[in-house]
Amino acid sequence: MPSMNDPSSDPATGVNDPIAEGLRAVRSRIEAAARDAGRDPASVGLVAVSKFHPAASVEAALRAGQRVFGENRVQEAAEKFPALRARYPDLKLHLIGGLQTNKARDAVRLADMIESLDRPALADALARAADREGRLPELLIEVNTGDEPQKFGVPREKADAFIRTCRERFGDRVRGLMCIPPEGTNPAPHFRFLGSLADAHGLPTRSMGMSADFPEAIAEGATLVRVGTAIFGGRPAMLARP
Numbered sequence: 001m002p003s004m005n006d007p008s009s010d011p012a013t014g015v016n017d018p019i020a021e022g023l024r025a026v027r028s029r030i031e032a033a034a035r036d037a038g039r040d041p042a043s044v045g046l047v048a049v050s051k052f053h054p055a056a057s058v059e060a061a062l063r064a065g066q067r068v069f070g071e072n073r074v075q076e077a078a079e080k081f082p083a084l085r086a087r088y089p090d091l092k093l094h095l096i097g098g099l100q101t102n103k104a105r106d107a108v109r110l111a112d113m114i115e116s117l118d119r120p121a122l123a124d125a126l127a128r129a130a131d132r133e134g135r136l137p138e139l140l141i142e143v144n145t146g147d148e149p150q151k152f153g154v155p156r157e158k159a160d161a162f163i164r165t166c167r168e169r170f171g172d173r174v175r176g177l178m179c180i181p182p183e184g185t186n187p188a189p190h191f192r193f194l195g196s197l198a199d200a201h202g203l204p205t206r207s208m209g210m211s212a213d214f215p216e217a218i219a220e221g222a223t224l225v226r227v228g229t230a231i232f233g234g235r236p237a238m239l240a241r242p
């Protein structure tokens with residue numbers, strides 16, 4: 001319960017805490033989308049994407065019961081999450097952004113899951129980092145389902161081979177696939193493609209769907225949705241680029 005000297009008891013952010021409200025709304029939309037699709041709502045996990053939002057916002061979500069968070073920059077995650085994890089040991093951090101090989105060691109140290117494994121050089125860097133750190137986060141392979149040149153993700157035609165070599169190398173740490181469909185197109189075919197690719201490889205986790213399209217992603221089998229804006233509100237405009 002909020003106490004008098006807890007910032008969440010402020011009338012502006014207490015009972016009507018907008019982040020708690022946002023979370024509640026997103027969770028109920030997840031449940032509705034799952035039911036509409038004949039799926040168990042518990043089969044859809046929510047990654048609350050907190051990039052560009054301060055640690056206080058993450059903490060508001062933690063107080064509202066959220067435990068899984070997504071960040072797209074290693075540096076920002078390193079600044080925000082170790083202190084929060086000390087207080088909420090069951091917190092889970094997913095790194096969801098394009099990852100440079102020189103950040104692999106910090107990523108391996110920080111993350112519970114890396115959702116953006118997309119090329120052999122990064123697989124090499126993660127393997128080396130895992131050896132040094134003695135831990136390996138769970139991994140998702142990001143697929144560039146729209147084959148967009150400027151986007152992260154393994155191109156469609158290389159996906160099968162890359163998934164196979166990653167599984168040979170990392171075994172069960174490879175949990176599944178992730179995609180970000182091109183903006184301004186119907187995302188459903190991209191979600192469907194990712195689902196069928198995951199099926200073909202017997203991979204359980206499909207991370208797809210963001211604020212604008214997570215119900216459609218759930219209809220197509222998403223097991224993780226990554227939602228930022230619908231929970232935390234808009235990101236500061238000058239920092240909004242992913």
Ligand SMILES: *Cc1c(COP(=O)(O)O)cnc(C)c1O
Nearest residue numbers: 049096210211226227228229242
């Ligand atoms: C920012 C981001 C999201 C969340 O986007 P919203 O539209 O704010 O929900 C999801 N996935 C990735 C990879 C992102 O970078």
